Every structure is written in C-alpha cells, then in structure tokens.
Amino acid sequence: MNNKMKALIIGGNGSLGKAFQSSLEKRNYEVCNTYHSNKISENNSYSLDLDSSELEIDKSLEIIRNNFGVPDLLIIASGTACYNPLNKTSNEDLNHTYNVDLIGPVRVIKYFLPYFLERKSGIIHVVSAIAGVMPAVKNMSIYTSAKFGLVGFVRSLATELIGTGVKASVSCPGGIKTNLPDNAIGDKESLIKFFQQYGKSFHEPNEISELILDKLDAREVLIFPTESAKKLFEDNLAKPFWT
Numbered sequence: 001m002n003n004k005m006k007a008l009i010i011g012g013n014g015s016l017g018k019a020f021q022s023s024l025e026k027r028n029y030e031v032c033n034t035y036h037s038n039k040i041s042e043n044n045s046y047s048l049d050l051d052s053s054e055l056e057i058d059k060s061l062e063i064i065r066n067n068f069g070v071p072d073l074l075i076i077a078s079g080t081a082c083y084n085p086l087n088k089t090s091n092e093d094l095n096h097t098y099n100v101d102l103i104g105p106v107r108v109i110k111y112f113l114p115y116f117l118e119r120k121s122g123i124i125h126v127v128s129a130i131a132g133v134m135p136a137v138k139n140m141s142i143y144t145s146a147k148f149g150l151v152g153f154v155r156s157l158a159t160e161l162i163g164t165g166v167k168a169s170v171s172c173p174g175g176i177k178t179n180l181p182d183n184a185i186g187d188k189e190s191l192i193k194f195f196q197q198y199g200k201s202f203h204e205p206n207e208i209s210e211l212i213l214d215k216l217d218a219r220e221v222l223i224f225p226t227e228s229a230k231k232l233f234e235d236n237l238a239k240p241f242w243t
C-alpha cells in the first residue's frame, strides 16, 4: 500500500512550482500538478485555467480528484503579473489578473475545502508576494491588490478553520529568480528591466520552496518576507509621498 502524503501544486510547471515539485519529492510526497499553457510532464499533470468559469475550474478539479484523490497538501504556486500604470491597464488585463491571482485560487480552495473538512485534515498553502504586505512596486496596483487580497483571505480563512484539523497559510516572498516577468502582461519589458536591475539580490526558487515547506508545520499563518527581501524593497524602491 502507498502511504505517501499527497501534494497538489497549482502552477506546478512554473519556476516556483517546479521548485516545490522537487522539494516535495525529496520529502517523499506523491506530487500532482496543474499547468495552464505549458505542459511539461505526462505524469500526474492536469490542465487548469484559473481565468475560466467556476464550472470549468470545478470540472478540471473534479478530474484531478477522481484520478489523484484529495491531496493532503494543496499549494497554490500559480500567478501572473500585470505591470502598467492603472490608466494604461485594459479591463481585460485587470480581469485576467484578478481571476488568476485572486479569484481562481479562492475557487480552488473552496472546491477542496469540503473534502478537507470531512476528513478533518488538510494543509492549504497560498503563495502571495511581498507585494501582499507592502505595496512596494509602482505600476503594479492590480497585482498588488490581488496579492493583498490573498493575504487577507487566508488570514481570515485560517481563523474560520480553527479546530477543524485543516490549516491555511500564506507566504509573501520577496523577489525570486523566475520567469514571472517573461510571462507578465501589460508593459512586460519594464518588468523584465526591473528584474534585471534587482535580480541579483533575489532568492532562488528552491530556497523559497524549502523555506516555505520547513515552516508549514509551524503555527504561523503569514510566512515571510525574509529580512533580506524586506530590506531590499525598503531601501531601493520608490516610496510614495504627496507632492
């Protein structure tokens, strides 16, 4: 009989998602992941579009639940970045970002929650960003507000789950060396430049996945940002002021 713990990574083919995959496999988890546009593995890899209707999201998750089962650990490591001043942001980009970065993750958690509650166990972890605790990067108001939303959502959900055996936490990493800017929408060239400017001080994806998994057993709901990430953002990025 296979007694391995099961983990489902939403966005498992992204840069951070892949780091989670290898960190979890090292920790002896049986891992299943979702992709949206880039399928990378034939095994335990399922299509999911977070920017689709509730019905379609539920249909995709139903396939995962039927084939893989209800995971012990659900990690939301997907996301998109929208870089543009608000007055240049199209409604399409706005809707897409909120769907992928906030509403989609909430729907995924809502889908699995009844199964976790019935089983009286389950760990939910959502990757937000440093932008979810400090609005540090200009021209990212939609991304930032989605990430703030995720932090508020998980902090509130965690209190709702007290005594149920189900835990929820959210992490707010600072910069990570990933493909996020290449996959961004809006003025992606400027975000790429931003990553080139500060990227040397960013964390490697596997540092972040390891740190998060190490902290999952602790009772903390809000994980990160690291001190070095906080310092980088506080020291270098534009501070808003009234003029």
Ligand SMILES: NC(=O)c1ccc[n+]([C@@H]2O[C@H](COP(=O)([O-])OP(=O)(O)OC[C@H]3O[C@@H](n4cnc5c(N)ncnc54)[C@H](OP(=O)(O)O)[C@@H]3O)[C@@H](O)[C@H]2O)c1
Pocket (backbone or CB within 6 Å): 010, 011, 012, 013, 014, 015, 016, 017, 034, 035, 036, 037, 038, 039, 048, 049, 050, 051, 077, 078, 079, 080, 100, 127, 128, 129, 130, 172, 173, 174, 175, 176, 177, 178, 179, 180, 181, 183
């Ligand atoms: N990079 C950073 O500096 C940084 C810092 C803090 C937090 N984060 C957060 O870390 C998380 C992972 O991002 P990353 O840096 O690893 O970027 P990434 O390499 O671009 O990965 C993004 C992931 O999200 C998935 N995704 C995109 N659109 C989707 C959609 N419509 N439906 C379902 N999945 C979708 C992608 O799947 P496909 O490839 O198949 O489209 C991919 O798996 C994000 O939440 C990001 O905000 C990143």
